[in-house]
Amino acid sequence: MLKKMINSAQIDFDIIPIDPLLIKSGQATVGGVDMSFVRTYRFGEKEEPFIPGSSLKGMIRSYAEKICRSLRDDPVPVCLPYLEPGKEQHGEHRQASCGLCFEKYKKKYNVKTIPSPEIYSLSCPVCRLFGSHGFIGRLSTSDAYLTEDFKNTGNPVLEIRDGVAIDRLTGGAAGGAKYDLEVLTRGEFGTTLDIRNFERWQLGLIALVLRDMEQGLVRVGFGKSRGMGRFRAKITNFRLTYYNQKLSGLSGLAELCSREENNAYGFFAETRDKSPLPKSESNGLRYEYSITDTWKTVLVPGVNDLLKFIENTDWPGALEKFLERRN
Numbered sequence: 001m002l003k004k005m006i007n008s009a010q011i012d013f014d015i016i017p018i019d020p021l022l023i024k025s026g027q028a029t030v031g032g033v034d035m036s037f038v039r040t041y042r043f044g045e046k047e048e049p050f051i052p053g054s055s056l057k058g059m060i061r062s063y064a065e066k067i068c069r070s071l072r073d074d075p076v077p078v079c080l081p082y083l084e085p086g087k088e089q090h091g092e093h094r095q096a097s098c099g100l101c102f103e104k105y106k107k108k109y110n111v112k113t114i115p116s117p118e119i120y121s122l123s124c125p126v127c128r129l130f131g132s133h134g135f136i137g138r139l140s141t142s143d144a145y146l147t148e149d150f151k152n153t154g155n156p157v158l159e160i161r162d163g164v165a166i167d168r169l170t171g172g173a174a175g176g177a178k179y180d181l182e183v184l185t186r187g188e189f190g191t192t193l194d195i196r197n198f199e200r201w202q203l204g205l206i207a208l209v210l211r212d213m214e215q216g217l218v219r220v221g222f223g224k225s226r227g228m229g230r231f232r233a234k235i236t237n238f239r240l241t242y243y244n245q246k247l248s249g250l251s252g253l254a255e256l257c258s259r260e261e262n263n264a265y266g267f268f269a270e271t272r273d274k275s276p277l278p279k280s281e282s283n284g285l286r287y288e289y290s291i292t293d294t295w296k297t298v299l300v301p302g303v304n305d306l307l308k309f310i311e312n313t314d315w316p317g318a319l320e321k322f323l324e325r326r327n
């Protein structure tokens with residue numbers, strides 16, 4: 001990836017459950033419960049529930065995939081992250097995982113590494129942002145812990161539910177054997193999302209995910225089809241940073257990088273829309289812009305770029321050609 005920092009975005013948000021949540025712990029059973037909520041000992045305090053950053057990243061990724069899929073039918077513009085090339089079933093045509101395609105390429109042609117600009121430019125929109133096997137993405141999420149505000153006013157509530165009863169209620173898979181779930185019904189978690197070196201359309205995609213998270217349309221954890229996992233996100237801080245450059249309007253890598261870098265990475269040219277950024281605060285070589293109250297309007301050009309990019313991306317055609325060493 002680019003060796004220098006050009007820009008970054010940092011978003012802090014709280015997760016407030018609407019439905020019962022279950023983020024499963026790796027341990028099979030804790031205290032006789034079949035599926036228990038994951039816990040941590042933080043700062044040597046008593047044990048408390050939390051949501052691992054990896055669960056949050058997975059949730060945001062799969063929702064972003066859904067959005068991209070809704071924007072183009074044929075070919076589908078994003079890969080299925082676990083689908084091996086050559087193993088496509090009905091309905092999975094041309095959706096093999098970018099990362100696994102690169103692995104296959106390396107084996108097939110006995111190549112050790114593929115340069116990262118090439119990997120980036122050949123990857124589907126979602127892998128460009130979230131990464132894939134052997135290629136780290138632009139977006140990272142931190143573990144979500146109970147907020148101080150919440151802890152000052154109350155305690156998290158965890159309850160044991162009968163899994164079979166939930167299945168019967170929702171008409172879900174009726175396994176028969178009795179099992180218990182430990183769900184969280186009260187608690188508020190705070191987390192941070194970081195995006196380093198973003199293209200403008202990537203902020204547009206994240207804006208769409210955040211908007212739906214704010215409206216309680218996204219689910220996390222176990223039992224999404226059983227009336228579990230819905231939450232509301234409250235965005236408490238949204239900050240953009242540009243390094244060494246003071247800007248007046250929203251820009252991404254396509255605008256800020258050289259022609260050579262644009263060619264190597266295949267950044268998507270930005271549409272002409274511009275939205276003004278608020279007054280910056282300078283902090284050494286960094287210029288920071290707080291868009292906590294205005295992100296929905298500031299990021300509109302990013303959403304417009306996303307629509308154009310999905311419509312025009314040459315994925316998976318370019319990746320398929322690469323794999324066959326066709327030009």
Ligand SMILES: [Zn+2]
Binds near residue numbers: 080126132
């Ligand atoms: Zn992909």
